Amino acid sequence: MILTVTPNPSLDRTYEIPALDRGAVLRATADRVDPGGKGVNVSRAVAAAGHRTLAVLPLGGPAGAALGGLLGAEGIEVVAVTVAGQTRSNISVAEPDGTLTKINATGPELTADESETLLATVGERSVGADWIACCGSLPRGLEPEWYAELVARAHRAGARIALDTSGPSLTAALRERPDIVKPNAEELSQAVGRPLATLGDAVKAAEELRAGGARAVLASLGADGQLLVDEDGAYFGSAPAVSVRSNVGAGDASLAGFLTAGGTGPMALAAALAHGAAAVQLPGSQMPAPADLEPSAVTTTDAVPLNRVLTEPVS
Template sequence: MILTVTPNPSLDRTYEVPRLDRGEVLRATGDRMDPGGKGVNVSRAVAAAGHRTLAVLPLGGPAGDVVAGLLETEGISVAPVPVAGHTRSNISVAEPDGTLTKINAAGPELAPAEAASLIDTVRAHAAGADWIACCGSLPRGLAPAWYAELVARAHRAGGRIALDASGPPLVAALREHPDVVKPNAEELAQATGRPLTTVGDALRAASDVRDMGARAVLASLGADGQLLLDDSGAYFGSAAVAAVRSNVGAGDASLAGFLAAGGTGPDALAAAVAHGAAAVRLPGSVMPAPADLDPAAVTVTTDVPLDRVLKEPAT
């Protein structure tokens, strides 16, 4: 069972348009509404793969009620933490070439008692979890060290932590040695303070993040593939994708695949790549089911292409 923690969940509305023309009235060719937030997406992908998951998240207002209902419709157990503020609503506009324009709201500010209740709820349900995945931005009211406190408490209770965060919350949590962190190229660059232009740069940055405290690093490099760096060595995984429909939640699907496959080693990396490649072929933030995966298209190797220039360099 994989328990997910999403401190700043959302209700996500995605519109597909022929072209985004600023200042014009646009007619959507498709639209969908999904529960959102990185941890929420991990739970959705885990459930789609047929595994048990529990989503812990603060919810408030009408949007919070809709998020809870959508999750339950997908067969996901929810442990809501009631908050006075309203769960945020986000909007994404997707174009046929894969270009995605996102408008993310800030979300509610959590009171100290609500922040404490969120940690207490995680602790109350952590005993039965194989992994605890802590994912996404922190809402107003939570200090940058909030994730670090959660990692420390989970480790004292014998739990394994996967962390997908960025900026100061990531750096602060590294001191508590999360079992695996899942940064993208931009987050690697931010954490290490230097730009990434090649896969080799990303590998060196991942090594630096391990030196900062992470026990393993699963790095998403977008269309260039994924890196896994742990005690057994470095691995590079990739899969060709003919057409990208939406990249919303692709990294979250990758993390779900990685954890559902055991959360360690090249086989788990292969599962992560397969889930990420499947997710970008689906609309909105739809999470892939087993039928959407193409494991045969995935390549995992210890021969990391160090000199390959990243399609999307990070600074």
């Protein structure tokens, strides 16, 4: 069982259009509404894979009620912490070439009592969880150290933590030694304060995060693939997608694949790659089911080509 924590969830509406023409009246060729937020997406991917998951999240107002209903319809057990503010709604506009324009709302401001209730609820419901996945940005009212406190409490209770966040929240949490952190290339570059031009640069940056406290690093490098750096060394893998329809939630699907495959080693990396490649070929933030996966397209190696230049270098 995988428990997810999403401090700032959302309702995500995606419109598919022929082209984004500013100032024009655009007609969508398709649209959908999905539950949103990194941890929410991890739960959706875990459920789609046939595993049990609990989604702990603050919910408020009609949007929060709608979000809880959508998750329940996907077979996800929702553990709601009621908050006074309104759950946010986000909009994404997808073009045929894969370009995605996103408008993310700020979301509610949590009170000190709501913050503590959220932490306590995670502790109460994490009994028996194989992993706790803490994902996404923090809403207003939560300090960057909030994730660090959650990791510390979870470890005291004997739970394993996967952390997908960035900036000061990631930096603060490293001292509590999360079992795995999952940055993308931009977040990895930001964490070490320098550009990433090659796979070797990414490996070195991941090793620095491990030196700072992370026990393992699973880094998404976009079209270049993914990198896993842990106590046993570094592994690199790729799974080219035939076509990209929407990359919303692809990283979250990857994390779900990694955790459901055990959360360690090259086999889990291969599962992460298969899930991520499948996700980008689906509309909106739809999560892949087992039938969508193509494991045969995945390659992994411990002979990381350190000199390979990244297709999308981070400056």
